[in-house]
Amino acid sequence: MIQLSVLLFNDFETLDVFGPVEIFGRLRDHYTVSFYSLNGGVITNQHNVSINTVSLSGIVNGTDLFLIPGGPGTRAQVDNIDLIELIKTISQQSTYVLTVCTGTAILAKTGLIDGLHATSNKRALAWVMSQGPDVKWQPKARWVIDGKYYTSSGVSAGMDMSLGFLQDRHGVEFARKVAYQIEYTWSEDKD
Numbered sequence: 747m748i749q750l751s752v753l754l755f756n757d758f759e760t761l762d763v764f765g766p767v768e769i770f771g772r773l774r775d776h777y778t779v780s781f782y783s784l785n786g787g788v789i790t791n792q793h794n795v796s797i798n799t800v801s802l803s804g805i806v807n808g809t810d811l812f813l814i815p816g817g818p819g820t821r822a823q824v825d826n827i828d829l830i831e832l833i834k835t836i837s838q839q840s841t842y843v844l845t846v847c848t849g850t851a852i853l854a855k856t857g858l859i860d861g862l863h864a865t866s867n868k869r870a871l872a873w874v875m876s877q878g879p880d881v882k883w884q885p886k887a888r889w890v891i892d893g894k895y896y897t898s899s900g901v902s903a904g905m906d907m908s909l910g911f912l913q914d915r916h917g918v919e920f921a922r923k924v925a926y927q928i929e930y931t932w933s934e935d936k937d
Contacts, residue, residue: 750779751809751840753833753849754789754799757819762846765905766813769912769924776916777811784829792818802832808839811911815904816847816867824855824877834858844896844911846904853897854878862892867900889936906933 750770752763770777783789786801805812814833823829834856837843845853850866851874853859860880865887867874875883884890889898889907891914898907909932913921918934925932 748777748810750777750811750813751805751836752779752781752813753802753815754781754783754797755819755823755829756789756791757817757822758789758791758815759817759847759901760791760793760795761901762815762817762849762904763813765902766844766846766908768928769905769908770811772924772927773912784826784832802829802836805836808836808841810841812836812840812843814843814845814849814852816845816849816851816870816900820848820851821873824851830855840894842894842896842911844898844904844907846898846907847900848874850874850897851877853895854881859892859895859897862895863890864892864895864897865890865899866897869900887937888933891936903933905930906936910934910936 771779781797781799782802783799786799788796789799790796837858847867848870854877863882863884865884888903896907898904909921
């Protein structure tokens with residue numbers, strides 16, 4: 747089983763999390779999903795969605811997939827040194843790291859994607875770019891792949907990226923079948 751570990755923080759964006767979770771979570775024969783936060787406990791966002799999480803310290807030696815969502819909470823989290831250091835360690839040890847929307851700013855703050863290609867929410871791109879000035883930002887892409895890092899544009903683009911990830915691992919027909927099952931019109935062109 748492939749473990750998807752989802753980072754949560756207060757004021758995460760709902761669809762950034764639950765779009766990819768819907769996609770990976772329905773593939774129970776392939777993927778398991780767990781939710782983490784800096785200290786564990788209940789995390790709540792602006793939509794009053796509350797999720798019980800486990801402490802990030804519970805991720806030892808990385809994870810298969812590490813998902814970092816965006817949302818208004820990223821503005822505070824980019825300055826949370828303890829969180830940034832844990833994200834850096836976990837990302838270095840994980841097989842793949844996926845970011846949605848302004849979650850890319852948090853990853854950029856670690857320095858791990860300096861010199862790599864990445865993208866983020868187009869409406870917040872200037873701010874995200876300021877968090878990682880040495881990243882090769884792609885202002886038009888829906889999602890970008892550079893090595894083990896998958897970064898996506900705003901909100902719903904996380905679903906497109908997740909399906910793109912499935913395409914890369916399991917083939918395009920597999921990904922299209924998942925999109926069909928959830929009645930989602932997949933933007934297959936990442937560029």
